[in-house]
Amino acid sequence: MSEKTMGYAHLGRSGLLVSRIGLGCMNFGDATGEADAFAIMDRAVALGVNFFDTADVYGGPQSAGMLKGFGTSEEIIGRWLKKSGRRDDIVLATKAYQPMGLGPNDRRLSAYHLKRACEASLRRLQTDHIDVYQMHHVDRATPFEEIWQAMQQLVTEGKITYVGSSNFAGWDVATAQLTAQHRHFLGLVSEQSLYNLTNRAIEQELIPALRHFGIGLIPWSPLAMGVLAGTQVEPDAVRRKSSGAQKQLRAYAGQLAAFEAVCAGIGHSPAEVAQAWLLHQPAVSTVLAGPRTVAQLEAAVNAASITLGTDVLAEIDRIWPGPGEAPRSYAW
Template identity: 80%
Template sequence: MDYAHLGRSGLLVSRIGLGTMNFGDATDEAEAFDVMDRAVELGVNFFDSADVYGGPQTPDMEKGFGTSEEIIGNWLTKSGRRDEIVLATKAYQPMGLGPNDRRLSAYHLKRACEASLRRLQTDHIDLYQMHHVDRATPWDEIWQAMDQLVTEGKITYVGSSNFAGWDIATAQARADARHTLGLVSEQSLYNLTNRAIEQELIPSLRYHGVGLIPWSPLAMGVLAGRPKGEQRTVRRAALSEQFAALSDQLGAYETFCDELGHSPAEIAQAWLLHQPAVSTLIAGSRTVAQLEAAVDALSIDLDTDALAALDRIWPGPGEAPQSYAW
């Protein structure tokens, strides 16, 4: 396993991180335990969750609420491996039907963190991430709440998710004014089919020393390639429209992957690992086999010609303002 600093922090995280959104939903507890055991064996030390993962991600459902964190907590208690992993989770989404059971107010952050700690059966969260930007809450209030959680030893680092470039800049400006570390990571949608963040978010992350954690590296399965044979009955029918819309690009991509001797999924993840801003990528593995396949991407070396070929198939937008102005 390879490791990298999470942004400008001194924290080292595995280049492949384990995403646990499927735990409690597509992956039951027994299989989730197998996946986490294997992750540690492979050297994966970054485990990512969120308070809403494990079900429909809405508080008015009878089940599936916070299940991912509960499964991780059960595994931590059984395995005794808490100190072997960097534990990350998130807050923002509705965790109840009350008006303050969501978003990033100091009121909610305190309660959301304490509830996650109970479900995770631990006394601290290594990386506490804001699941979405909340422009209705002042940054001084957010940072005061986060600083308090750090002081109490409940969290160590703070990260963001689904922020725009100017949100990163604003957050860091207020953190600097308070003489605190601020953000060390941003978790964002990023893959070969969706490179929008290259325009403004990645330059902002680079300037502020914030590490990028891409989610959906396979574009919800599109970059695993078009299903063949028996796979047609396994892969979700919901992807059929995307396969049709991207037919020409996928054809060229699959041919290129065949020439390299690797699967489309492996190349998609290897490409992300070659991007300088990326600290670790989220492999939302439902099974041990999927996790092992993600780790295999670490061994793939894409040279300059290969990266240029992928840029021709899946062109990026370029950096602003040069991407749209002289």
């Protein structure tokens, strides 16, 4: 696939165009070493991938008290940007919320933390601005008036351009956006959420909220820890070996067999079809692939060129049914 065939979509209602497949950099510094990460980023740009997503916490175990490796993903991207000179060729996204130190204010979304977290990310990324700065999780202990004040200041200073969220509920999105509108601020342009064929819960309330406010959806874990990659996968598939993935493989054995049959019938791998299905969902702007190798990146990018017919989409819905939209999903 080339840049000409990648395809781009607006990130929500914004004028920003992002590649239909985005590069998730969570593995950099953890499952993927620096040399391989550089090769993946080089190949991503060559394939027309322009959306690079990371977070301040990526690169090590993501739990309080285990700070080793935090910031490594951003540091690797920063060194690649300096070496490659490709800063203007990508839309760079990162996140803040998770603990980045042991102090009481080294986490969450206070104005105090957001200012310092943004400046620290800029240093690690070796750039003067972040294109999409995302709240990694909702912080209901911090009012959105405070959050938006901090974000507006970062925009005014030229340190960030757009703001996104991640792991928000529908009512969190609505609360955030109405507060932003009251401040005459653009507010959210994107929301990153867990969304794949095995987990369609956000179709009930979050996706309708995103559609109403014009906020682009960025699904993460499109292959459900590798479960949707099918039975013929790499022997070293790390996430697929996890206890959670193994449990899902057993639970979904019948559905996976039916899904693989549909994929074989249209001549594409299960991983390609699972990601292509997401790209057929109207709210989705870009799908985050999290490759550990160049081969995995190329396989993910193939999904952007797949068109699924209405009969195939209907069969996939039969195998992996969604909950429907609220309130009809649970009321008359």
